[in-house]
Amino acid sequence: MQIRKGQGPGKLTRDEFGRRFLKLFDDPLFEVEKPAVDRLQDIAWSAYQQSRKSPVTQPAGEGYADPEYELSVEWSETRERLVRAQEKQQDPASPSRVLVICGAARNDKTCPGENSKTFRLAEVARLALEAEAYEVDFLDLSLLTSEYGRHIHPCKACVSTAMPLCHWPCSCYPNHSLGQTGDWMSEIYERWALAHAVLILTPVYWYQAPSCLKLMIDRLVCADGGNPDPSSTGGKKPELAKELELAGWPYPKHLAGRAYGLVVHGDAAGAESLRRSLADWLENMGLLPSGNQAVLDRYIGYYEPYATSHDALDKDEAIQEETRNVARAVAKRVRTLRAGGAEPPDADLKPPRQK
Secondary structure (H helix, E strand, O other), rough: OOOOOOOOOOOOOOHHHHHHHHHHHHOHHHHHHHHHHHHHHHHHHHHOOOOEEEEEEOOOOOOOOOOEEEEEEHHHHHHHHHHHHHHHOOOOOOOEEEEEEEOOOOOOOOOOOOOHHHHHHHHHHHHHHOOOEEEEEEEEEOOHOOOOOOOOOOOOOOHHHHHHHOOOOOOOOEEEHHHHHOEEEEHHHHHHOOEEEEEEEOOOEEEEEEEEHHHHHHHHHHHHOOOOOHHHHHOOHHHHHHHHHHOOOOEOOOOOOOOOEEEEEOOOOHHHHHHHHHHHHHHHHOOEEHHHHHHHEOOOOOOOOHHHHHHHHHHHHHHHEEEEEEHHHHHHHHHHHHOOOOOOOOOOOOOOOOO
16 A cells, blocks of 8 residues: 655754754743753754654553554553543433633733633633533633643644544654643543533634634544554554555544534624534534524624723623523533433434545
């Protein structure tokens, strides 16, 4: 089988690597430790030259296609947390839990120095869910812009080479040799797995989802057909993954059956199209709608100045109540699902096109 090659660049030169590495230490405060930084640079260069993606590994063990395959310890720990999270989520005795996601990139702890309207609406939704006696896990994606060391690295589209090459959870990161560490998704996967429902609130940025939200969306591709056994593909060997897919891949939907709700807001354009694309994405993963009032797109301060947009939200009591209704509808959907009712009428039908 032909594996197409030729796009990727070669290794950086020693000088270019050093220039990029030292950008981490531009602050004059580091000058006092320049000899130590230089020693660290030499170590980092050695790791880069050796392509030490996952320097700490252990044999995969029982239950994997290749028990002797050296699995990343970091990946294995994330995988174990996901298994435990899924078991807890499916336990009838566990409390009903909703993951409320604030998809805006701004907050008051960094520029621009003011809360987002999305955050305020997310708080409205949180309080409404807590009033229904639901456990709420609040995921604020603006921490990517305002908190030290927060990263969601971009998806590398392994799935486009072959579905089994996309591992659940994602094994592309961390990559220590490239400095791609501290990946927040290892925690976010677990939070999705624990939830009985997901409620996403987001603004429109240039007709699209904010980049912090889109990063998470892309990295969740492994939840829709991803391979829970990296040893079956020898890690990232495309030829093995292609053979697996062509032999017949089941495309497991790891987050299917959870309910969802959406609140999308804008100030001039794009809210309806973003709401539709988010609903399509969630349902493609197997999440279940919670009714017409659980998917909302609205404009706050339509074509009014940005400077008064929070004032516009203060006055718009209707969108605040509509947001509460989204939360209430999601809560009702979860109650029904956990009681064993309202199974989708097509649940037992196998799609001829699973991709």
